[in-house]
Amino acid sequence: MVKKSRLLQGLMVLGVAMAFLVGATAADCAPKKDKDKIVIGQAISLSGPLAGGVAISGGKIYELWVEEVNKNGGIYVAEYGKKLPVELKRYDDKSDIGTMSNLIEKLIVEDKVDFIFPPWGTAWLFAAAPICNKYGYILIGGPGGAGKLKELSLPYFFQVLNFSETQAPVLASIFKEVGVKSVAVIYRADLHGIEFGKSLIPDFKKKGIKVKMNKSYPDGIKDVSPMLKEAKSLGVDALVVACYPPGGMLFTAQAMELDINFNAFFLTVLPFSPPLFKGTFGKAIEGVMGGGAWNAKTSPGAKELVEKFKAKFGEEPDYWGGLYYWASLQHFQKAIEKAGTLDQKKIRDIMATQKFETALGPFWYDKDRFFVNHPGEIGQWQKDVFEVIDPGVKRTAPPEYPKPNWPKKAK
């Protein structure tokens, strides 16, 4: 009796497995319908540790762009002789790399989407780029990225965000200009932190600025006061922290709490986010510098983006990547229209070589397919505006130095 039932059990398992496999195959052979829309797939973290980051930077820009495109009837593709509306098909990768890479392959081979939008975060981009490249799908990098991605040299991957290699020299020039003599550099022990923490040192040395402290901190740290006190005791003019939002919040809150002031206070990944940074600390953020950067004064297109974003989401956009992603999508749309087809390779070739006018001005990629014409590198909060303080034409306001002390708490 037992034996017979186990044979049955086994056959049942076999049946279920076959049904699942054949069913999936049948889905594969479904006939192609006439094009009535462009479907763009995205596996992004709607839940898990990264979900907060998706909400404050990047995630919403894609939604806004899709809405904008559809308001105008869609993207005109000559091959079909009509405008095609865009549909964003999103899956939740639970902030898990394995899930994300599976879902991207699902979007490509099973859902047969027309294009892929990027996942969120540097490591996720790293995993997604080779997959998209393997299938010949264009991947325009959104939030995340690192110089290391150049090493993979993938023809279908485009990097949109700026990071240490362009921000560090500008920060050093600003420090030189305002008269910073010495700095303390603290960085998070991960890809972003290390790249930033290490690339700053030579730039500061070149400008004759002394690096008196250079320390890393582990992710998930809960108390940074020893590092703040050490930096203060060394008497440095500027504190530079390469961090992610949680770490940045900690450094800011504890520096305020202990009333430790520096003449310049710079955090990489946090000040750009009005809801998070301004929403938490209010007026106290006056003079804090951060990675970025752009604002409504950068260009007419930038002003328009701020207004549209505010109207849809009721908050200010992210002043680091927001305009970059937005412009990269406009560049992408123009490349599709110029190609007149949805063929990835033709569009890729146009994207890699041609300049188009976008919200931030002319937009193009260099030979490594890295976006070059950033609207700004370093921002500073001045009177409720995240001003671009780069030397040269991108500057929207001169740097405020020394930074005013943290406001005294009402006792």
Place this chain on the structure above:
Amino acid sequence: MTSARYIDGKSLVVWLLVMAAMALAPHYASRYAIILLSTILMYVVLSVSWAMFSGPTKYISLAPAAFFGAGIYSAAVLGSSLPLLVVILIGGAVSFCLAVLVGALTLRLRGIYFVMFTFGLVELLMHFLLWFELNINDTTGRVVPSIDNSTVYYLMLAVFSLLMVTVYALQGSKFGMALKGVGENEEAAAHIGVNVTVLKITVFGLSAFFMGLAGAIMATKWTYIDPKIAFNPVVSFMPVLMAIFGGLGRPYGPIIGAAIFSYLGEFLITKFPYYYMLIFGVILVVAILYMPGGLVGMAQDIRKYFLRRQHADS
């Protein structure tokens, strides 16, 4: 009951059929089915190898993420310097050595102490590697050359077959019986002459070996590996949940549990991206509350019920 622990002719035939169907899958199944099957197999390997040790001995280990991660990281470090098969075997071997070392230290602990320590091991390794990579190597992440999906699938399938052979061999041997004895009453087992320490450590190492193999294979799918990605605590809980979901102490339990659990996860996440967690949570709660024997246990209960009905009719 003992008959259920040995493989007989009919089961073997079914097994061979299933394996043949799976081995030929890349020829008739869709490309995505293969990707999905690789993931399902990964979870099956993790659950079965977890249950291989924790099932009979009742030592609840939360170290799968540590052994899985050790395999991933070995592959990340070795990268493309060695042939793929060698890299994968080294991944397994590293996990085995780690488990033997840890087992020797901790398998004297019982109950919650053992659970906590094994879970702490995941964090310990992650932070140690972070520190090491940062201060000794000046880096955090490593890039692993990727291999194609069907190779990943065949490798996973090979590991799974090897694991099943091991599990059946163990169950049918006196070591398997001794291991059950450890779970029932460890002192008594020691008194009748079982070398419990060596036995526990060996099987613990063996189960870690398979987790390490699975990790080393998966590393090739993720391209970019850093300690935080390699040592993901969720991986420690999944095999435990899946094995319980399928039914512990029953031969097919962990396999069916892991397969259905991971397929369900995939199905829900793509169909209901915004309610996935809620639905999944409800299913889990219901399963834990109303199916103490897991899926397989429930199936057996239903069968018994119908058998009783048949007897009553006759």
